[in-house]
Amino acid sequence: MIIVLKPECSKEQVLMFTDMLTSQYNVKVNKWEGVHSTVLGLIGDTTQIDIDYIDAQDFVESVKRVQEPYKKANRKFHPENTVIELSNGVKIGDGSLQIMAGPCSVESEEQVTEIAKRVKLSGASILRGGAFKPRTSPYAFQGLKAEGLDLLKAARKATGLPIVTEIMRVSHIDMFENVDIIQVGARNMQNFELLKELGKVNKPIxxxxxxxxxxxxWLMxxxxxxxxxxxxVILCERGIRTYETFTRNTLDLSAIPIVKSLSHLPVVVDPSHATGKSWLVEPMAIAAVAAGADGLIIEVHNDPAHALCDGAQSLTPDQFDSLAKKVFKLKDYMKDNI
Ligand SMILES: [Mn+2]
Structure with missing residues (x-):
């Protein structure tokens, strides 16, 4: 962290300020005295320092971070990849490609179990499905809620596939005790109270x-x-809002290598929500694998035309099978040749 002090900052103020920084934050302070201003260079872990507090001091001209504000997620402090292992031995982040697949929403036991069986045959290792649905419209289908969680567990029992499903509020954490991976959706990424509570859970997020x-x-x-x-923690790129309206969101493929260089956490890509169109899911899934994704999360429905949620972006089990064959083939090729 670099702090530029105002020219009128007195020697006593500089001394008091550097003493406060060294004692309170355990950092080393290097001082350069110029003709017009004094510059302080802070060395050590500055993640605990509130940059706005520093900036608010009336003798401070400007302040700039030169190191990332996140520490635990930072690859600098944890060079090796984090590998997440699920109860059935599936590993995410170990160099393999894992596919999470299933319906946007759980609709019935037959629906979710049938889809789970089909995607498993195609090579999916994790079943996805929404029980609590954050919908843009309050009048849209909100999910089967607790019953949906039970139906997911029934599908897990029938197939052996671990399940990933979205949580929306802190008070539901107990209900998610038997879920294998808890998903925090895009709309809740900055629900800090929820994130803090999930920090106390011993389960992949x-x-x-x-x-x-x-x-x-996102990394914060x-x-x-x-x-x-x-x-x-498993990070999931699912597209961001841009000026483009052709697709539901714009898939930020560059985020995959960027995040993998900044962080040791595994990255999976959701081409379904990123594009909103079923015919774009396969090419974007292939691109994500080529860019280094550790996994994919894909919406599959046995009858997309009648899906209660996100039918337009859902693949049929046959389309998913074709996609899975291609991405696994690409992954094998990359392992041997790239
Ligand atoms: Mn969906």
Whole structure:
């Protein structure tokens, strides 16, 4: 962190300020005295320092971070990849490709179990499905809620696939005790109270990127969960809001290598919500794998035309099978040749 002091800052103020910084934050302060101003260079862990507090001091001209504000999610302090292992031995982040697939919403036991069986045959290793649905319209289908969770568990029993499903509020955490991966949706990425509580849970968290979140904001949300003691965070790029209206969102493929260089956490990509159109899901899934994604999360429905949610972006089990064959083939090719 670099702090530029105003020319009128007295020697006593500089001394008091540097003493406060060294004692309170345990950092080393280097001082350069110029003709017009004094510059302080802080060395050490500056993540605890509130940059706005520093900026608010009337003798401070400007302040700039030169190091990322997140520590636990930062690859600098944890060079090796984090690998998340699920109860059935599935590993995310170990160099393999894992696919989470299933319906947007759980609609009935037959629907979710049938889809789970089909996607498993195609190579999916995790079943996705929404029980609590955050919908743009309050009049749209809100999910089967607790019953939906039970139906997901029934599908897990029938197939052995671990389940990932979205949580929307802190008071529901107990209900998610038997869920394998808890998803935090894009709209809740900055629900800090929820993130803090999930930091106390000993379970993997799939953290989707917010609709208009920067990569740093997304990593700071991961930091919230990790600061609470839960290191099992999986990041999910699901498209961001841009001026483009052709697709539901714009898939930020560059986020994959960027996040993987900044952080040690695994990254999965959701081409379904990113594009909103079923015919774009396969090419974007292929692109995501080529860009280094550790996994994909894809919406599959046995009858997309009658799906209660997100039918237009859902693949049929046959379309998913074709996609899975291609991405696994690409992953194998990359392993051997790239
Ligand atoms: Mn959906």
């Amino acid at each position: 799939l953290l989707k990127r917010g609709l208009s979140a920067t990569i740093e904001e 949300s991961a930091e919230y969960i990790m600061a609470g003691g839960n290191d099992q």
